[in-house]
Amino acid sequence: MEDLSLHILDIVENSVSAGAKNVEIVVSENRPRDLLRIEISDDGKGMNPAAVAHATDPFYTTRTTRKVGLGLALLEEAAKMANGSMDIHSVPGIGTKVIAIFQHSNIDRKPLGDMAATIVMLVAGSPDVEFTYRYEHDGYTFTFQTKEIRAQLRGLEMNSPDTLSFIREYITEHTVSLS
Amino acid sequence: MAKLKIEDLDRIAEEARSKMTIREGAGKARITVHMGTCGIAAGARAIMSAFLDEIKAHNIKDVIITTSGCAGLCSREPMATVEFGNQAPVKYVDLTDEKARKIFKEHVLGGKFVMEYALSVGSERIR
Ligand SMILES: Nc1ncnc2c1ncn2[C@@H]1O[C@H](COP(=O)(O)OP(=O)(O)O)[C@@H](O)[C@H]1O
Ligand SMILES: [Mg+2]
Numbered sequence: 001m002e003d004l005s006l007h008i009l010d011i012v013e014n015s016v017s018a019g020a021k022n023v024e025i026v027v028s029e030n031r032p033r034d035l036l037r038i039e040i041s042d043d044g045k046g047m048n049p050a051a052v053a054h055a056t057d058p059f060y061t062t063r064t065t066r067k068v069g070l071g072l073a074l075l076e077e078a079a080k081m082a083n084g085s086m087d088i089h090s091v092p093g094i095g096t097k098v099i100a101i102f103q104h105s106n107i108d109r110k111p112l113g114d115m116a117a118t119i120v121m122l123v124a125g126s127p128d129v130e131f132t133y134r135y136e137h138d139g140y141t142f143t144f145q146t147k148e149i150r151a152q153l154r155g156l157e158m159n160s161p162d163t164l165s166f167i168r169e170y171i172t173e174h175t176v177s178l179s
Numbered sequence: 180m181a182k183l184k185i186e187d188l189d190r191i192a193e194e195a196r197s198k199m200t201i202r203e204g205a206g207k208a209r210i211t212v213h214m215g216t217c218g219i220a221a222g223a224r225a226i227m228s229a230f231l232d233e234i235k236a237h238n239i240k241d242v243i244i245t246t247s248g249c250a251g252l253c254s255r256e257p258m259a260t261v262e263f264g265n266q267a268p269v270k271y272v273d274l275t276d277e278k279a280r281k282i283f284k285e286h287v288l289g290g291k292f293v294m295e296y297a298l299s300v301g302s303e304r305i306r
Contacts, residue, residue, distance in 0.1 A: 001220050010219045017248070070216045114224075121227050125214065125246030152185050154192035161234040161244060162195045163188070168231070170183045 001074060003113025004038065009121060010071040011040050011098055016126050018044025023129060027112065028136035029104060036102040036109065047090040055088055075100055082109035116171035120164050127159035135175050142174045198240040201288060206264035208242045208287050213258040215249025221256035229279040242287060255298065261286050272298040
């Protein structure tokens with residue numbers, strides 16, 4: 001994966017596959033503390049402790065289309081490369097939280113990349129899921145919620161190209177000058 | 180320039196009403212971009228963005244763009260499937276931004292398959 005926003009897309013896809021109705025993505029960049037933190041929480045079906053223990057093993061997957069699962073292993077590798085780590089907390093029937101931290105200034109830390117495009121792709125694929133994206137940057141906070149868009153649709157579909165283009169521009173405009 | 184506000188959706192919904200249909204009698208088009216870890220790593224998101232750009236630039240309605248999970252053909256990613264109404268779906272493989280834009284113009288707008296990028300026509304339905 002080229003950048004962190006692509007890892008996030010992949011990890012949130014796990015949440016969607018696990019039947020989540022609500023997914024929250026928090027990215028915080030804290031340069032004074034030299035940290036970049038990604039937290040993804042969902043209310044999907046969760047994993048038991050044994051499944052959590054196996055989840056970062058590339059040869060473990062519950063999917064049937066391919067023999068290896070990679071997404072979590074790749075994110076963990078990206079975090080470790082940047083002097084960070086990844087943690088998974090999960091409770092069956094309640095949900096899952098994946099936290100990855102990175103040393104912000106580390107030369108091997110991947111750039112955040114295009115979070116607007118990531119959110120758009122998630123909404124296009126799962127228009128009924130409520131996504132929240134919070135971006136914290138040295139004290140500034142921007143929050144995007146599909147719930148707010150949904151309340152303002154006026155006959156547009158959540159996943160219509162018009163809505164998706166709006167979401168892309170909206171998130172880009174509100175975050176681009178910050179990083 | 181003032182930043183977009185959620186309320187700007189009102190104007191976008193209004194403008195959407197005056198958009199053009201693709202072609203007389205063509206019906207709705209559905210573009211499915213395949214994801215999965217391999218698809219994402221290979222560039223599926225850029226393919227979605229290219230299609231979205233084209234839809235916006237041509238000011239048309241009646242196209243829906245969606246995603247699907249891993250199609251099990253990781254070496255041919257990025258992939259996308261184009262479907263029209265009751266016609267057989269066409270699966271395109273090894274996509275790039277330029278190929279996606281060409282598929283949009285020739286197949287979605289023009290109604291003609293782009294044979295050189297197609298893996299198969301109608302071999303399976305993607306849902
Ligand atoms: N948010 C989640 N909720 C429930 N199960 C999960 C979640 N994320 C990952 N898993 C489990 O961990 C496995 C490995 O995930 P991942 O590394 O992304 O590979 P893949 O999605 O290709 O299987 C998944 O198959 C799934 O069983
Ligand atoms: Mg996965």
